[in-house]
Amino acid sequence: MIGILRNRLRLGRQTIAYPEGPARFPARFHGRPALDAARCVAGCSACAEACPTDALVGLGTPRLGIDMGACLFCARCAEACPEGAIAFTRDYRLAMRTRDELVARGDVPTLARALDAAMQRRFGRSLRLRQVSAGGCSGCEAELNAAGNIQFDLSRFGVAFVASPRHADGLVVTGPVSEHMRGALRATWEAVPAPRLLIAVGACAISGGPLAGSPVCHDGVEAGLPGVPVDLFIPGCPPHPVTILDGLLRLLGRVEGDRLALAETGVVE
């Protein structure tokens, strides 16, 4: 018993300072892309030829962009661009309310809008979510679990994952929606009482990600669960737990404003 307590004391406080304080990110973390369309040369497609998921749009035009819903944040495009038109910032605020907003252009962050006042009243201080992995590789699932551990501690905001869809206020979907999970996903969604939220986490659930075009998958939740609008898209492969936290808290109106709370880890420069 003494040993257990001593070990506990030694570990100290484990929960991160975010959102009151900064979140620490390594120097090589790839967050929101920053694009300089003026440097993009018409006729060059080096970035698109390096991209694993066809995430680049508007090549050689002022509308140069990266579809963060497809992006794996591997930064191969930035590596390939001979003009330095593409860079990845460490801005972890990537979640959006609509599919169109996920296309990053220029170097200005778009931030997820909060739910309307009535929905905020309902879910703002207590949100129970059911998770369904529909062809997820376990990457996004692992980061959703991590968001609930003592480090990121989702439950301090009243957000928790529950076992039964009957107890849930919404569904979090990961994976490209394999054909073999389509029925179970639909059944789970139908079992969640309305009003309810649908949240897509990860490149696969948003666009199919690396599995896009698979003959046995549905390129994500919009096609895999047709007729149900997605309330929040959290991109990444997988998204960092802080990105998940930030998305959920902005949706609930618990984090507002455009202050970016970043700190260094000081390990690899």
Place this chain on the structure above:
Amino acid sequence: MPGRMLRTGNGEAVAVGDVPLLAPQAFQDVLSAALSAGERVVSYHGEQAPEGGVRVTAALADDRAHTLGLVATTAVGALPSLAATWPALQLFERELLEGHGVVPAGHPWSKPVRFEAPGRLAGTAAGSHADRMAAYPFYAVEGEEVHEVAVGPVHAGVIEPGHFRFQCHGEEVFHLEIVLGYQHRGVEGLLEGGPTRRTVALAESVAGDTAVGHALAHARAVEALAGTAAPPRAAAIRAVALELERLANHVGDLGAIAGDVGFLPTASACGALRAEFLNALAELCGNRFGRGLVVPGGVRYDLSAGDAARLAARLAAAWEAVTATLRVFFRAASVRNRTDGTGVVAPALARSLGLVGPAGRASGLAVDARTSHPFPPYDAAPVALATQPGGDVSARARIRRDEAAHSAAFVRAVLAALPAGPIRGEVPAPRPDRLVVSLVEGWRGELCHAVRTGPDGRFTRYKVVDPSFHNWMGLQLAVRGEGISDFPLCNKSFNLSYAGHDL
């Protein structure tokens, strides 16, 4: 007179034409002789044969001689099943039926693997997945007070889907049948025709918690097909990443086991400490799962001497905290009470099922590709092989502790002496008509990528064998005779991948 196998090594490409193509009977004789001599099946896969029918290629591992053996046959319609004699083949034979229509005549347990639609060849059941699932021939136990418990595909936690069907007598599990396939994404089919700009990301997505391991198995396969190898510095950084992946998952698993026996101090501490190793991967390449680090030819990110030293110091502190929290865990009587003697897989059963990784080593099997089929830097600086004799949950927990300790020491040593030189070399196009078997010891066990190129150098067959493919049957048999309430604990002690199995 039995035929012969082509002897090769881990990650050595051979000309497809050099693989002995035997008559079915001779092929099976060679296979049986090799298995009798203690070799293991690492891959057993089909592809459309140019001569008609299905070309079946078997890859066997001789762990003591550090070699692999290749042999092939052409199956037309059916092949007599060997599964009753060699249970390690049972799932491979079922997969061959589902994917290629080769009927394993006399198979004792011929059931769907992942409900693949009749795609590659006719012969599998038609209809929608729901129809085929509804027709699944569950093994049923009958009798008074016998009852059935069905769980899944959607489980209580944030985990992948699968269906578990228990036949119980009161609390006691007589039989558990695990039906997978819900996660089937057609990964092998998407890889075929490659390499393309998407190939590495697909390999990383086979099982997201083993992104480094699968990327490495893929990269080494491509390098062999191209007739090149990664420079020593890249090999060292890859090994660091592979061991960090092992550390993160083993520490996370120990926390999950602690959680399932209600030992919360270690459960919560390990949940956070696991992040130290994921964060170390993110320091290396920006991604907590090491995605984007390993590529054919080498790695995409380097470490300066200062970076390596700071990373090593950070990891040393993390490992010290892990050691302390595991010490109280393994000492606690309440933990021993739940883990000792629970979910036993006896060594003989483990061997016959062909278990790999920590699950196999916890049942006394000396299977570890890092020692039996090593590549740089493991060949020069071997990692100690850990085994446990017990085969129970306790043994599967202890094996993780011991392996994590070896990994921590290995990472420290490699980071202290990174070889000089480039981190990435040129990779020519894969050579035509070659076959390579690339083995990597991932944290869950042996990852096998068996890749064959066609006349144009493109992948015409890309077979992935995740360790989960070998091990799911082990979990099903481990819970026989246990209370059903111990299932979650047994399950955590295996912690297998659904996506890796379903592909």
